[in-house]
Amino acid sequence: xxxxxxxxxxxxxxxxxxxxxxxxxxxxxxxxxxxxxxxxxxxxxxxxxxxxxxxxxxxxxxxxxxxxxxxxxxxxxxxxxxxxxxxxxxxxxxxxxxxxxxxxxxxxxxxxxxxxxxxxxxxxxxxxxxxxxxxxxxxxxxxxxxxxxxxxxxxxxxxxxx
Numbered sequence: 001x002x003x004x005x006x007x008x009x010x011x012x013x014x015x016x017x018x019x020x021x022x023x024x025x026x027x028x029x030x031x032x033x034x035x036x037x038x039x040x041x042x043x044x045x046x047x048x049x050x051x052x053x054x055x056x057x058x059x060x061x062x063x064x065x066x067x068x069x070x071x072x073x074x075x076x077x078x079x080x081x082x083x084x085x086x087x088x089x090x091x092x093x094x095x096x097x098x099x100x101x102x103x104x105x106x107x108x109x110x111x112x113x114x115x116x117x118x119x120x121x122x123x124x125x126x127x128x129x130x131x132x133x134x135x136x137x138x139x140x141x142x143x144x145x146x147x148x149x150x151x152x153x154x155x156x157x158x159x160x161x162x
Contacts, residue, residue, distance in 0.1 A: 010041055016078050016086050017046035023077040024050060024090075027070070033059065035092075046088040048074070056093040064099065067092050100133050107137030110159045111144045120160040125150070131157050 017039035028035050034053035041047065050056060060067045071090035078086040091097055110121050123134065131148055134157045138146035145162045148155055 013041045013044070013046040014039070016082065016088050017041065017048055019078045019081045020046065020048045020074050020086070020088055020090070023074055024048065024070075027073075028053075031059075042089075044087070046086070047091070048088060049091045049094075051093060053093075059092050060095045064095055067095060096129075099130070103130055103133040104137040107134040107146075107157075107159070108141065110134075111138055111141045114144050114159045114161055115141075118161050120158055122149070123157045123159070125154045125156045128155075131155065134159075 021037045021039050024037055028037075028050070033055055035050040035056055036052040038049040038051065039046070040049070050059070058066070059070060061069075067090065070092070071088070074090055075086045075088055078088060089096070106123075110123060114121050126134065135146050135148075138144055138157075138159055143162050145160050147158050147160065149158050150156050
């Protein structure tokens with residue numbers, strides 16, 4: 001299989017974003033929620049953001065649970081329309097962006113502890129989304145590495161001296 005078949009073209013990601021945007025627009029209309037939908041491509045994913053409505057926190061839910069469910073429904077709508085599984089990322093009211101920023105900072109702080117002590121630090125259990133953010137943050141810091149241990153839902157990041 002060629003690399004081209006594995007990679008998703010930017011044109012295809014834009015198409016996924018447009019299908020997702022249409023689906024989410026209808027979804028917001030049904031719920032009678034206001035929100036502005038923004039479409040983007042980041043790396044190998046379509047990214048769809050909903051911002052601007054006062055009641056959007058309801059669509060995020062406790063620790064992003066409702067957001068995750070809406071994201072999955074949106075991915076299924078894209079799959080139904082385009083025929084392939086989508087990896088699109090949905091953010092509502094900036095929740096994922098804020099979560100990413102907080103987790104990146106947390107990863108940096110743990111890395112600093114590991115650099116100072118020379119001892120590995122095992123973090124609390126996290127979702128795959130959260131672990132990836134931590135791994136990405138650790139990868140940018142010289143002198144430390146990260147790995148994951150355990151099984152879902154108790155899988156966690158371990159930060160180690162490099």
